[in-house]
Amino acid sequence: MVRTAIIGAGKMGISHLSILGANPKVNLVGVCDTSKIVTEMLTKYSSMPCFDDYKVMVETAKPEAVVVSVPTKYHYEVSKYLLERGIHVFVEKPFCLSLEQGKELMDLAAKKNLVNQVGYHNKFVGTFQEVKRILDGGFIGNIYHFEGEAYGPVVTKKKADTWRSDPAEGGGCLMDYASHVIDLINYLLAPITECYGSIVKPVFSSKVDDVVFSLLKLSNDITGLLSVNWSDDTYRKMSTSITVIGDKGKIISDANELKIYFKDKTPEGYSKGWNVKYITDLTTEVDFYLRGEEYSLQMDHFINTVDTKATNSINTFESAYYTDRAINLIKTNAR
């Protein structure tokens, strides 16, 4: 059993909490949130011990592992506090608001030899995992272009401001939506190291960006496009996709469907020409499902890594730091 606590039971936090609650390896020792309605409802209807001050919770409940799902601007302060006390940390994405903060947390986690994971759940999606396997096998030859895209209906009219609409607090399409695609590109192909130019602009928001278009170069010299728009209400929910073109083939994948064209050499289970596979064939089964297998899988991964005293190699603070770095590059080159 892993003594686990959560700080921040908002939209993502409450979903993590439910997934943790259903995990037999988890001993939930504390939930911390500043909203009284959330903690009182949990106290009334569940058996979870609730707190409104995370420092008090850590002192009292003594967790070994903590899930941090507070607004982005608090990620640094809260994670640092936990790492300093030898606690394993899962923190929501995006990682940190400044590169210095991210670097400090990354180094601290390494120095203390603590499990560190960030909530970029796409790496646990079966189709994207298959894309990774095929790319690593070199089956589509020399890659000369990629397109990373995400579209969805988050801000489709002028709205009241929240922390998500404040650039100083980590709001905006680039930080919130595009970060998923950037992280996926970094993971599947190579880290983004250069930005030739970006358009980062509002459509409906008053203070933050709603669309991001960018021309990018990776550390292995592959170039491509990023196109992200969270003001597109022709999508029912967020749709993230990646297209990769090489001299031996092409991959088009989203979270549900994988389409691959092979010119000659194919991996086992595929044939020359077009191949279509669905998430129904590619996903890993989970013991408890809430909103997508990937949410359960990433949390299981965190808990198992802590439980078996292993070292985490997926969605580490380091990989999330490279994502923050790419976000920074895109922002600096925006016009």
Added chain:
Amino acid sequence: MDRILFGDNQFFAVNHISDEKSRAQAMRFKDDKAIMKTLDYAIELGVDTFMCTTHERIANICEIVRNNPQKYKDFKIYPCMPYAHKYANAVTELGILGTIKQYVPGNFVGSMFKGGMAFLSKDYFSMIELLIDSEMKMFKGINTPVIFLQNVITDLLLGLGMKDILVGYYNYIKKKYDAEAGFITMNMPMLLDVLNSAGIENPIICSSINKAGFRMSGGKELYEETLANRKLRAIAMQVLGGGAINPKEALEYVCKLPNIESILFGASSKGNIEDTVSTIHLFDQK
């Protein structure tokens, strides 16, 4: 419950395997007339139960049904609440308290705060009752013998261990709407354990049940075992795995399972509806 229930995913661009198909469906069912035409095909084939989310467009469908009482005299709707995207978007925009303020009718939240934060369990549940009532408004005058809680809420409560709210929902639906409460879930065996432990026997549970084992949490074998040995009124959904499983094999698998009271499916074309209905009848006779 009828053997075959007609679902609504295709009408609202919900497709679990393809964004392209999803967009094609959004175009095809842009007008309510197109939805109605497809429902009429299903009714012609003897499928009289429509299981649908409380999506705002369903209000228009209800209006058409109410205005043609003779034509739809045997027609039933199984509402599934809530339409979660509405609330999820609101939580992103307004926060949890803001969402409650927006959707709970009247000035319930205001009065709670004025009353010196008297957060009693009774208050929470009456807030939930108000939300249920507001979701049910559009079905006034329509036959709704079973009313479902959507999987995202059922499973959220299940993971949080909030058994009393699941029971409260069950009791309220019975009392207020004189209907059966049903639960949609992606965790059928786990939910059944929890409902049984709360004294709810033989519950109506709608869950993913398919040959591929897709979204059958805990594993296909555990589901098969549960169906064979436990008491529940099971509805199988996602029997075709979103279209990824060969339809004949998919339906044969589900029809041969013990204890499946109903099969839920959705389709856009007359041909596909006919094929599915006749294939289910064929395997049922075998």
